[in-house]
Amino acid sequence: MTSGHGLRIWMPAAAIAVIVALCLGIAGQFLFQAGLRQSSPILEESTQTGAAAVGSAIAAQFARAFDLGIPVDRLVGVENYMERIVETSPQVSGLALLDGDGRVINATGPDISGEAFPISADRSNATLVVAQESPLYDQALWRLQMSLILAAVLGGVVAGVVTGSFLTFSQRPARDRLARSLERVANGDFSQASAATGRDRFSRAARALDGWTDQVDKARQRLAEAVATIRAIDFDGSLGRRVDAILEPIDGKYSLAEKRDDDAAPNDSGDTVDVIGRVAMVVGLYAAAFPLVANFAIDREFGAIPAGWIPVVPLMVELVSLALGAVLGLSIAGRLGSLRCLGILVLGIATAAVYWCRTYELFVVLRSITGLAVGFVLAGLSGGLPRLFRHRTTLLFAFAGLVAAPLFIGLLGEALGRRAAFLILGGLSVALTPFLVGSFRTGEGVHRMRAGGAWGWAQALVALPAVPLLLVYIPAGIGFDNYLQGSLAIAAFGLSCLLGFRIPLAVTGAVVVISGLALVLAPLDPRAPAFIASAALGLAAGACLGRPIPAPPNFLALAVGGLAGLVAVAMIKPSTALLAGGVAVALLALVAGGLLRHRQIARG
């Protein structure tokens, strides 16, 4: 019986990812072709109409000039005029002015061809040629193709992660349990039963093994009956001594349970796997709104507070509500499936209601309700399982909340707009409620989770620049009108965070230093600073979250750091220098965390 490791888990996951991505990519192309076939005639007609309107208007202008007696080859400033028209008219790719003999007098480029507009005046004849093309058309279709490819890749990656998670959290433990059971029985230990009740192959194998141990039980029962029969007639103890001598070699050879318990405690790893899946989905559904909250707030117009606070106030209120919800969820209330069900419904409805929200105040209220609901649900789902937060599950939650969710909402926003994205997200939460609520009950007290020691403080320091970057700077900056771009920047943080879990601390530190220097010294495209800062802060966050294993993240430190960061970004105008400062704080976090941890180890 071989245990599932490495290739046995990630090869199938990678295969599923590739198959799903390919299928989705091909399906996307079919859909694209169907849409294009439907839209092309309309787009062609629109472009043609536009080009014709431009041609007619420009030809009329030239005709007026000719009527004033200016010869066609003496017109001044024609080239600049035609270039300005081409720049401002996306339906037109080029213009050419020809004289009466067809010679090119002026043109915006070589080989201009297209519809010809005759220019007739009393003294001059000329022709204006309009080359029709819409860069808007080509650029938009390229963007759509890229979005479809990204959607296919995202679908494939999520499918691969779901498969890998299943194999890691469900199949591998089942395989390990079966292997241990077989080894035990092969070594003569018949003391434990598997009590397998499932219909999967592992359960069938475990029941087959139980069949063998049951035979041993029966033989043991026969021996026990024989011993009881002899002991019943042993009046002077002589028979008992002979029986003891017969039993002695067997007692040392085999391990047997005192009593075979038909109600053996079921293995709770199935519950753990279910909870991990549900928590990951709730985290994903909640975090998907991150790229849209700040820019939606800005668009609500609220004159009562300074502009810098407009995107920050809803986030701060939401964070505080989330903490309150978590406290409630950790109480007995969070263990009740019915209340968790209500929490998920409230989360979905409050998210969807943003579709109809027109005012800032209502938006703040909706986000605070969302934060309260999600804090309650997450704490209720996971509060009794501190072992939930191991290295791999934190990776899974980071992937769900910082990679998959932002990309999903970015694509949804790209497709249907921001309000519709909120509506669909909320609808999805409501529709998935039966799968998310679970029947899990802790049945035990809430375990106090270890804070993570030195790295807990580092997590607070990293949250200081990271939270405002993800929740304010990007959504209000490069992601304000371009949701996909903003989501990509947030996903860059998430991917770097996942990388930061695994790579050596020295490498992380070096990359963070180089990023900071690039922000300060290198001439950058306006979009680049957000991506560079995302990558650097993501690496640092991953390093700080992944170090204390198997302790969970220090949520209090993250909340305090995040709140402080939001206050800072409300008061300081966003700039590349501010981003560089944030990267410097992240570097400080890495150094401080590493030094403190080293000192802890040195002290033993």
Added chain:
Amino acid sequence: MPPSLRIIFALLGVVSATLVLCAALVFGSLDRLALRSSEANIEFLLSQLRDSVEANVGLGLPLANIRVVQSLVERAKAADGRVLAVEVFSPTGISLFNTDRGVVGEDIPPAWHVAIRNRVIDDRWRVEELGEVVVGEVIRNDFGEPVGHLAMTISDEARQDHAGMLLEALLGRLAIVAPIVLALVALAAALLFDRTTRDVEKLAVRLRSDGPAADAGTSRDAGLADRVRQTVGEAIRDFDRAATDVMKTDEA
């Protein structure tokens, strides 16, 4: 339900959601493209009209007093069948010239005020209303100061027709593509999960059988199963022998 079946359903859920997302991307992009393409045409008309109005403003007259603007807006409306109305209004939002002469002197709608305050990009703004799209431009004098706004209302009917036909086409294609993709993914996942646990199935068969199985699986699995059977057989023999010996003690 076996865990692998649940995961297959989860994978099908992911694939379904992504397919719908792809359809939404195609719909949204092409719908927006058609809108922007027709708006680009209207914006050309708008900029031509704005240039004509600004040329008159450059002569030094206040905008409200330039009577020729009324004929310019009416001519612009007549030039394109999609144009429902053309309006020129003051910086305070009072209508000065309108193809619907009845609203001259009235305030513009509140949504236009919001758009002018918050959504002016390159001197252009737009508002989407039910069945209509309003595209506006700022009118400036020779000093670059805004002296009014130009707003052109265009019908959204063509766009809505296009959106309806596009949706129908995409749904039709999705109805064909989705079952095929879902079936492929389900098959691939089922085969994969079967393959990853085939050794366990062989082990279970070996454990259930009394004799050597035809296909023993990996040699390690087979060895372990055989050890289990050997140990169990030995234990049963030991217990039975001991039971026989125990029963014989009173005969001795």
